[in-house]
Amino acid sequence: MNPAHLEITNQWDHVDSATFGNKDKTHCPHGYEYTPENISWNKNGKSRECRTCKYARNLRYQQRRKQVFRQECEEGFRRILEKRGWI
Numbered sequence: 001m002n003p004a005h006l007e008i009t010n011q012w013d014h015v016d017s018a019t020f021g022n023k024d025k026t027h028c029p030h031g032y033e034y035t036p037e038n039i040s041w042n043k044n045g046k047s048r049e050c051r052t053c054k055y056a057r058n059l060r061y062q063q064r065r066k067q068v069f070r071q072e073c074e075e076g077f078r079r080i081l082e083k084r085g086w087i
Protein backbone atom coordinates (compact mmCIF):
# COMPACT_ATOMS: atom_id res chain seq x y z
CA MET A 1 0.00 0.00 0.00
CA ASN A 2 1.35 3.37 -1.00
CA PRO A 3 0.85 5.88 1.84
CA ALA A 4 0.79 8.83 -0.57
CA HIS A 5 -2.03 7.27 -2.55
CA LEU A 6 -3.96 6.60 0.63
CA GLU A 7 -3.70 10.23 1.59
CA ILE A 8 -5.03 11.38 -1.79
CA THR A 9 -7.97 8.99 -1.51
CA ASN A 10 -8.82 10.34 1.92
CA GLN A 11 -8.71 13.86 0.59
CA TRP A 12 -11.14 12.98 -2.16
CA ASP A 13 -13.47 11.34 0.32
CA HIS A 14 -13.38 14.55 2.27
CA VAL A 15 -14.17 16.67 -0.80
CA ASP A 16 -17.04 14.38 -1.75
CA SER A 17 -18.64 14.44 1.68
CA ALA A 18 -18.20 18.19 1.90
CA THR A 19 -19.93 18.63 -1.45
CA PHE A 20 -22.67 16.00 -1.43
CA GLY A 21 -22.73 14.08 1.82
CA ASN A 22 -23.85 16.85 4.09
CA LYS A 23 -27.61 16.41 4.49
CA ASP A 24 -27.95 19.90 5.96
CA LYS A 25 -26.84 21.50 2.71
CA THR A 26 -29.73 23.28 1.07
CA HIS A 27 -27.96 24.47 -2.06
CA CYS A 28 -25.56 22.91 -4.53
CA PRO A 29 -22.02 24.28 -4.99
CA HIS A 30 -23.38 26.46 -7.79
CA GLY A 31 -26.12 27.93 -5.65
CA TYR A 32 -29.15 25.97 -6.89
CA GLU A 33 -31.55 24.84 -4.21
CA TYR A 34 -31.74 21.16 -3.32
CA THR A 35 -35.43 20.40 -3.72
CA PRO A 36 -36.86 16.89 -4.25
CA GLU A 37 -37.37 17.80 -7.92
CA ASN A 38 -33.87 19.17 -8.29
CA ILE A 39 -31.97 16.30 -6.70
CA SER A 40 -30.53 13.55 -8.82
CA TRP A 41 -29.08 10.60 -6.95
CA ASN A 42 -26.01 8.89 -8.30
CA LYS A 43 -26.02 5.21 -9.21
CA ASN A 44 -24.62 4.19 -5.84
CA GLY A 45 -27.43 6.08 -4.10
CA LYS A 46 -24.99 7.74 -1.76
CA SER A 47 -24.22 11.04 -3.40
CA ARG A 48 -26.69 13.49 -4.80
CA GLU A 49 -26.34 15.99 -7.57
CA CYS A 50 -28.27 19.06 -8.56
CA ARG A 51 -30.29 18.36 -11.71
CA THR A 52 -29.81 21.89 -13.01
CA CYS A 53 -26.05 21.55 -13.00
CA LYS A 54 -26.20 18.00 -14.36
CA TYR A 55 -28.39 19.20 -17.23
CA ALA A 56 -26.12 22.15 -17.93
CA ARG A 57 -23.10 19.86 -17.97
CA ASN A 58 -24.77 17.40 -20.35
CA LEU A 59 -25.74 20.27 -22.61
CA ARG A 60 -22.17 21.55 -22.70
CA TYR A 61 -20.93 18.04 -23.43
CA GLN A 62 -23.40 17.59 -26.29
CA GLN A 63 -22.53 20.96 -27.78
CA ARG A 64 -18.85 20.11 -27.65
CA ARG A 65 -19.51 16.76 -29.31
CA LYS A 66 -21.55 18.44 -32.03
CA GLN A 67 -18.72 20.88 -32.64
CA VAL A 68 -16.16 18.07 -32.92
CA PHE A 69 -18.47 16.15 -35.24
CA ARG A 70 -18.90 19.15 -37.53
CA GLN A 71 -15.15 19.71 -37.62
CA GLU A 72 -14.57 16.08 -38.56
CA CYS A 73 -17.19 16.32 -41.31
CA GLU A 74 -15.62 19.44 -42.74
CA GLU A 75 -12.18 17.86 -42.67
CA GLY A 76 -13.47 14.71 -44.33
CA PHE A 77 -15.22 16.76 -47.00
CA ARG A 78 -12.08 18.78 -47.65
CA ARG A 79 -10.06 15.57 -48.00
CA ILE A 80 -12.47 14.31 -50.65
CA LEU A 81 -12.23 17.58 -52.58
CA GLU A 82 -8.44 17.51 -52.34
CA LYS A 83 -8.34 13.93 -53.57
CA ARG A 84 -10.38 14.89 -56.60
CA GLY A 85 -8.15 17.90 -57.18
CA TRP A 86 -11.00 20.36 -56.85
CA ILE A 87 -9.21 22.52 -54.29
Ligand SMILES: [Zn+2]
Residues within 6 Å of the ligand: 028, 029, 030, 031, 032, 050, 051, 052, 053, 054
Ligand atom coordinates in the same frame (compact mmCIF):
# COMPACT_ATOMS: atom_id res chain seq x y z
ZN1 LIG B 1 -26.18 22.66 -9.06
